[in-house]
Amino acid sequence: MQDHLDDVLATVRPLDPIELNLLDAQGCVLVDDITVPLSLPPFDNSSMDGYAVRVTDVAGASEEFPAVLEVVGDVAAGQTDPIAVGPGQAARIMTGAPLPPGAEAVVPVEWTDGGSGEGPVAGMRARSLAPEGAEGHVQVYRPAEERAHVRAKGSDVRSGDRALAAGTVLGPPQIGLLAAIGRGTVRVRPRPRVVVLSTGSELVQPDEQLAPGQIYDSNSFALTAAARDAGAIAYRVGAVADDAETLRATIEDQLVRADLMVTTGGVSVGAYDVVKEALAHVGDEDEPGGGVDFRKLAMQPGKPQGFGSVGPDHTPLLALPGNPVSSYVSFELFVRPAIRTLMGLPDVHRPTVTASLAADKALTSPKGRRQFLRGSHAGGSVTPVGGSGSHLVAALAQANALIVVPEDTESVEPGTEVEVVLLG
């Protein structure tokens, strides 16, 4: 099993970077170090709504003995040409507005009378309703230290600093930082396009009528959702009947939109195993060929697996078994890490923990095969959900973990610490 995973991860390479608009790059991995082109803030600015003053003018000010200053005007955020503040003067200033020439500090409006002449105020009145606030006089009730309530140019980042390192995954705060330094686009590894295709002549689309011997196609739905969950742009192709020519033609058609192809079914030892027939060397299904290698792995579920490449661009293809639980577990173990490798993500695997087995009786496991049982994990313990049958999709939908039973273990007693793969 580990060999197969190693082969997959050694073959799949991160996708070539592309330049994307910032919001299209969410969840993607940065390819280059990003250097800050301008200091943030780009200029000294006020951290409060208040008055820009000279320090000596408000030295010793108190409610009893306020400093009275002439208001020379407003400095609003975005104002490109602020007025100067001379001795005995103040400018009414808004949060984010540039500190005007001559001013040395900002006094919050709550420490002034806001020009009202009637003691401390809670805030300013809107400029549009009370234009007189930008003139007249203001009483200041507290002194201010030099640079008080001033955010210095470059106090966040400086021009030439590294904003983000190559390999960073772009979440909301990283996207915010890139915008803040003026980057509208960014070079990242794109999300891989994954085509999911199920095979089987017994498969019928949901909402249609089942004839005897038929079942509904569920793998293509579950795996398309799982591929999206892993970070991919996933395309679901309806189930393909067990006919090698149809399958080959369908794969060929789909290659144009695939960075990775995933098939389910048709990889075992039956006489109608169409994926193997279509993609392996004719005549000997144990020999690698057609670019796709079919193997039997020492695991349960998921013993038969195919991996290789198809088409002129050697698009990687993983051929998973057809039982729903087998295909889902195989996806988790092999396809998800492949998708995340294509994205260039630093951590491609699901987190694993150890947990105490909560069960009425010992779990049994086939000798020589690593078993992945479905489990419900909570608070340090894990309870098996459903049996080991690889057709038990109802139990799978109740599970949030896989319980790993090693190859050499045939029985696990309740209370034993077991390895658990946490899903979702």
Added chain:
Amino acid sequence: MQDHLDDVLATVRPLDPIELNLLDAQGCVLVDDITVPLSLPPFDNSSMDGYAVRVTDVAGASEEFPAVLEVVGDVAAGQTDPIAVGPGQAARIMTGAPLPPGAEAVVPVEWTDGGSGEGPVAGMRARSLAPEGAEGHVQVYRPAEERAHVRAKGSDVRSGDRALAAGTVLGPPQIGLLAAIGRGTVRVRPRPRVVVLSTGSELVQPDEQLAPGQIYDSNSFALTAAARDAGAIAYRVGAVADDAETLRATIEDQLVRADLMVTTGGVSVGAYDVVKEALAHVGDEDEPGGGVDFRKLAMQPGKPQGFGSVGPDHTPLLALPGNPVSSYVSFELFVRPAIRTLMGLPDVHRPTVTASLAADKALTSPKGRRQFLRGSHAGGSVTPVGGSGSHLVAALAQANALIVVPEDTESVEPGTEVEVVLLG
């Protein structure tokens, strides 16, 4: 702060359910219990590629003394009218194919000569290449118990069982189960459409040229990404200048595609605080009005906040402060839970843990305000990243957690256990 959150969550109601195609419902919450309409599997079927036999015909079979049976044909998956198996006969059968009439068990092909007459085989040859495999005779080397390698009808779920409970979040395995029981569409609460709008005359779009006094709009990018991350369909509106009429008109325009509106900036005590001016009662910014209530919360960052509803459908609106760190922290604390409430999700809050404070010196925090510092959390300890300044976007991009310092705490010594909100 808690009061404000309570008000938000008491006002925002889960969105009305809609019927969505299965893959469009990924990540959404199921509204009804889903009952299984047909048993799974719908018919007894083979769990292996092999031969369908009668138990008495293979009793005592061994490699030395094989049972030799007449092969009456193939039963492939999806075959709607399988042939019958009489005494002394076997049908070659594929995984998932219906157990044919007369057969009582399946013998895996690996326990037979596959019709070759040359001892045990690893698998069948493809039907298309070796049609003779469906006829002739087969040597069986092991006995089979009744129902061996047969998956019984209804052994996964039975008609009438509850497949999934109302309130279930639809992930890949749940989508797989719904497909398996034939559901092509499902009734869920849709993802909320969230319009994000930043305000400020100083704001310039990334990739454009900054004039003196201007900065780049980053809030609308960070919060649009954060809204998507929370599960919403988010629309980013470019920054709106500090003009009440323009803002009102923009909000009115956007209402048609909004289940929730989020603004940043313009909510404090300045004379150009346009959001407050446009949405609060004219003339008294401390009184609830225009549907939107503006408050000062005992928290840092994020003291000024607005919440209410706008437009004919009473669309909820959260007005966040404009400093980038303030708006992001406010989003995490108020908007994310609101989005998840609209989705009907069972758990609307980020997980919190306790962690040991790793710092060179004590953290200080203003008395009477709950402080949310940015931190880097790993392995049970948390390290503050950057200072408390609400303009420090570079540090925010290095954080993965918020360190919570309670209202009544003014100093936190290194090594103290602190509450930590885990981001992403």
